[in-house]
Amino acid sequence: xxxxxxxxxxxxxxxxxxxxxxxxxxxxxxxxxxxxxxxxxxxxxxxxxxxxxxxxxxxxxxxxxxxxxxxxxxxxxxxxxxxxxxxxxxxxxxxxxxxxxxxxxxxxxxxxxxxxxxxxxxxxxxxxxxxxxxxxxxxxxxxxxxxxxxxxxxxxxxxxxxxxxxxxxxxxxxxxxxxxxxxxxxxxxxxxxxxxxxxxxxxxxxxxxxxxxxxxxxxxxxxxxxxxxxxxxxxxxxxxxxxxxxxxxxxxxxxxxxxxxxxxxxxxxxxxxxxxxxxxxxxxxxxxxxxxxxxxxxxx
Numbered sequence: 485x486x487x488x489x490x491x492x493x494x495x496x497x498x499x500x501x502x503x504x505x506x507x508x509x510x511x512x513x514x515x516x517x518x519x520x521x522x523x524x525x526x527x528x529x530x531x532x533x534x535x536x537x538x539x540x541x542x543x544x545x546x547x548x549x550x551x552x553x554x555x556x557x558x559x560x561x562x563x564x565x566x567x568x569x570x571x572x573x574x575x576x577x578x579x580x581x582x583x584x585x586x587x588x589x590x591x592x593x594x595x596x597x598x599x600x601x602x603x604x605x606x607x608x609x610x611x612x613x614x615x616x617x618x619x620x621x622x623x624x625x626x627x628x629x630x631x632x633x634x635x636x637x638x639x640x641x642x643x644x645x646x647x648x649x650x651x652x653x654x655x656x657x658x659x660x661x662x663x664x665x666x667x668x669x670x671x672x673x674x675x676x677x678x679x680x681x682x683x684x685x686x687x688x689x690x691x692x693x694x695x696x697x698x699x700x701x702x703x704x705x706x707x708x709x710x711x712x713x714x715x716x717x718x719x720x721x722x723x724x725x726x727x728x729x730x731x732x733x734x735x736x737x738x739x740x741x742x743x744x745x746x747x748x749x750x751x752x753x754x755x756x757x758x759x760x761x762x763x764x765x766x767x768x769x770x771x772x773x774x775x776x777x778x779x780x781x782x783x784x
Contacts (some may be wrong), residue, residue, distance in 0.1 A: 500652065500698070501543040501566050501675045503529060504724050504732055504748035505675035505767050506708065508695045508783050511547050511560050513676045516639035519558025521782060527769040534752070534760035541568040549579070556583040557646030563600070574602040575651075581639075589642045590637035597635040597652055601671065602628050631657045633671055646779055648678040675699040681784045682714075682741040690766040692722075692783060712736070717781055720746070729754055730763070740780050742771045 495592040503509050510527060527547040534540035549560040560579030566572075577599030584592045604627050637650030656670045679695030696708040712722030712734060722738035732750035739745070749761040771782075 489579075490667040499635055500676075501531070501545070501564060502533075502651065502706070503531060503543075503545075503739055504708075504710075504728075504734060504750055504765050505529070505746050506696050507677070507680055507692075507710065508727075508744075508746070508767065509545070509547065510639070510646075510648055510678060510768065510784075511549060512545060512562055512564070512676070513652045513674070514637035514639055514648045515560065515597035515635060515652070516648065516650065517578075517583050517591040517594060518549040518560030518581040518595060519583060520639065520641065521549055523549060523773045524548075525769060525771040527767065529765060529767045531763065531765040533763045534756060535763075535764055537756070537759055537763040538573075539569040540760065541566070542589070543567075556585075558593075559579070559582070569638075570606050570678075571636040572602075572604045574601055593639040595639070595650075596639045597637070599633060601631050601633065603631065604628055612674040631655075631671060633657075637676075641784075643682075645681040646679060648676070650676045652676070655715060672700055672702075680784055688716045690783065694784070704728075714781075714783065719761055724748070725734075726750070736767070738781050744769050744781075 486704045488625045493688065499515060503512070509527060525548070529543070531543045533538070533542065534538040538662065543767050544565045546563045549558060551558050558581045560581065562575070562577045562748060564575040564577070566571070566575070577597050579595055579597050580596040584594070586592055591624055595766065633653045633655045635650065635652035635654055637648060637652070639646065639648045641647070651673060653671050653673065655671060656673055671697040675698070677697040678695065680692055680713060685691055692712045692714065694710045694712070698706040706729070707727045708724060709727070710724045714720050718738050720734065722734040722740075724732045724734060730750040730752045734746065736744055736746035746767040748765040750760070
């Protein structure tokens with residue numbers, strides 16, 4: 485159970501959920517990504533981190549984005565359920581994105597995110613792990629505390645590349661346990677820098693390197709490096725390396741230009757690698773309509 489406490493401490497440092505297939509799910513951290521599909525679209529991700537470890541993080545995400553009757557305006561919705569140990573976060577966010585056409589091929593979207601987080605933790609369930617059952621730090625609970633927040637982002641892109649910068653939660657908040665005045669930092673500021681480029685090697689083969697950098701005040705910087713190949717416009721195959729944390733493999737199948745299903749697996753290279761069986765992530769997305777002007781399929 486000592487490991488469970490370590491897991492929770494780790495998640496406090498990475499409060500924004502981590503995704504291996506982040507390049508198709510940028511909307512979670514960047515509201516400006518909403519509208520880039522040019523269609524009404526739905527995306528669902530289930531992520532089970534550190535499989536086989538009691539209390540390991542699990543995250544379920546639903547993202548929706550849609551253009552509007554106003555040509556350059558798009559809206560989005562994100563609903564996230566994130567659990568680690570005895571901590572639970574339920575998040576719901578609305579996104580507003582406005583597109584600026586820089587020239588014939590390049591676009592800049594600016595976005596605003598607003599939403600709430602519901603946070604719960606029962607400290608009494610930690611009693612005796614690892615110390616004295618009477619330790620006041622492990623008594624009482626925080627139950628369904630609600631905190632509003634907002635964020636901003638920018639997303640520069642065309643058919644071949646993207647570059648995003650965002651801070652999805654600007655307000656920093658602490659939840660107080662009234663039993664022992666124990667404070668939990670429930671929202672910390674995260675700054676995200678993302679980018680990628682698609683190289684057309686030939687008609688049937690494209691190469692897409694991408695990166696995601698996450699900066700958190702008081703925590704180590706997280707950097708994801710990913711390389712994917714698109715084969716015959718139907719199969720994505722790739723690999724991911726999260727510096728000093730994990731490596732993994734990714735596969736996605738495009739049934740048509742609207743439906744895609746993806747799977748990713750990560751293997752830890754950190755100290756917890758001996759106590760778990762990897763991280764597994766499944767993604768499904770579907771787009772309605774065919775308003776996209778670019779060549780198909782969508783590549784990010």
